[in-house]
Amino acid sequence: MKIKRLLGATAVLVLSSSLALSSLARATTIGFSQVGSESGWRSSFSESVKQEAAARKIDLKFADAQQKQENQIRAVRGFIAQRVDAIIIAPVVETGWAPVLREAKRARIPVVIVDRNVQLNDDSLFLTRIASDFTEEGRKVARWLMQKTDGNCAIVELQGTVGATAAIDRAKGFNEVLAEYPAAKIIRSQTAEFTRSKGKEVMESFLKAEQGGRNICALWAHNDEMALGAIQAIKEAGLKPGQDILVVAVDGVPDYFKAMADGEANATVELDPHLGGPAFDVIAAYLNGDKDIAKYINNTGELFSQDTAAAEYQKRTNK
């Protein structure tokens, strides 16, 4: 017990002295609690935050929660104890954040939520939330497709996992735009669970059911992976993806950029992993006295088409 307390005391001493030093140097210290590293997208998200911090000479304290909220809460409490200047959280789940955020507020440390949402009754517990708007992603894709086909298109849809927010909202945004074009409609729709193999399997059946695909004008997939599987199915059916059947999706993974560069896919909206920059911007503004910050900052990515695909693919694979 005693040893533990002693160790704790030393730790606090070391921390406070290092803190004193850092505050003397006036470098901003920011704690970042990340979900984990479960996907390629997540890894590039973490990498981008670290790079951005290094470029801005921010002292970034990075904590990987390994998909567990309890680890995140512990990390945030650690940040508060270290008296960091600001905290960024990419939450694992939406609920259960109020107590620890209240502690941060009491310590007057601003908290920025990135990527996934949090459910709170009290908006004052965090500074702002920076995330992509799934509905807007769906709208962007639909607008591009309607422009390309003059609003006359028979679409097959590969949905994401049933019940996933990304799937529900992307479909909502897409259908909103589609409603303005009476000649365009979704003729078949089925879930392919966000995976490549299911995308291929479901597309195969769609092609058979629609006279070998001759009735289909475009494929709309809720993520790139499903579209990549479907592209193979279209090729195996003897059609040209990207020409005979237009292919549009969301995410912007490198493989999809390659498919676009090869002319086999048409467009995607990037789910931007570079959330570090906007988060640091907003924190800098707040620390410099700007108290008028919106509670939600929309960071929906750009739409990419075949024109820039080759260059973008180069950029993404060289990194």
Place this chain on the structure above:
Amino acid sequence: MKQTQSCTDSLQQARLARYSPGSIKASARYLWPLAALMLLLAVNLVLDASFFQLSFQDGRLYGSLIDILNRSAPVALLAIGMSLVIATGGIDLSVGAVMAIAGAVCANLLLQTALPLALVIAAGLATGIAAGLINGTLVSYLKIQPIVATLLLMVAGRGVAQLINQGQIVTFQRPDFAWLGTGSWLGLPLPIWLVIGMFALSQLLLRRTALGLFIEAVGCNATASRYLGINDKAIKLFVYAFAGFCAALAGMISAADIQGSDANNAGLWLELDAILAVVIGGAALSGGRFSLLLSVIGVLIIQSLSTTIIVSGLPAKFNLLIKALVVLLVLLLQSDKFRRQLSSWLPKLRKWRKGGQI
């Protein structure tokens, strides 16, 4: 003891059935699963008139029926292995994860080394056998309950696959390996040939030697078969290794099909489909009698059902519910008790209707 008695009875029946092909018992076992399959295909014909259409395109047959056969290949391979495991009274929950591992091993070997194709395939299969041997050792020599022993690898295996892939989806551009999943030979997609080959090979191995009987004997009563001089531990070790081998082959087909290894999703929940297929095929989870052909028919039922759901145009949220209802119906049709109940209701129903008319 009673269970053992009934198990020996059913073995006796099975043997009788096998050696007297024309007997009623033999055909009755095949009747209901086949009827269910035909019914599902008929439903498809109603939904889409072009369902049975086959055309010849790019040197291979092309059509929904071929799709069903092709898509059921991975689960069919799993079910062949699973039949043997279940026949010994065991169960293998890890086959889906083993698929992911084998796919990951092959994908990374293809990308990072210049190994010839045969060696890559051999490495993939060896991975599966190794995984199966781990399961088999845990079950037969360390006496850990099969469901727990294989649950370990089911959980850890996917982690191993993710580790091999470093959390990414590893894609490769190798037409020779992709041929395993997308190629065709003599007009049929290669996965179908692999299933036919594996089925024929297993059937020869099991029914032209005493191995099949040994497996059923161990499943009925391991102690009794040991007294008869059957090495029950070695038999169990063999069936798990065999299931691992089948799973690895299935994993390579899936990876070759999408030309990439997706550790998170490859083979996910397919172990449950394989178990379901074996059960639809009429095997008892307590072990004993098995039939590879019936298990494969079970797989075809499941896959036809999936295709039907996709073609039906119903909202995606009904998928799982419909699947469960149809499987329930198939299982009920196979239950003697349920059929007897049904046939005892029928005359009453007729009587009641007649009474109503008068």
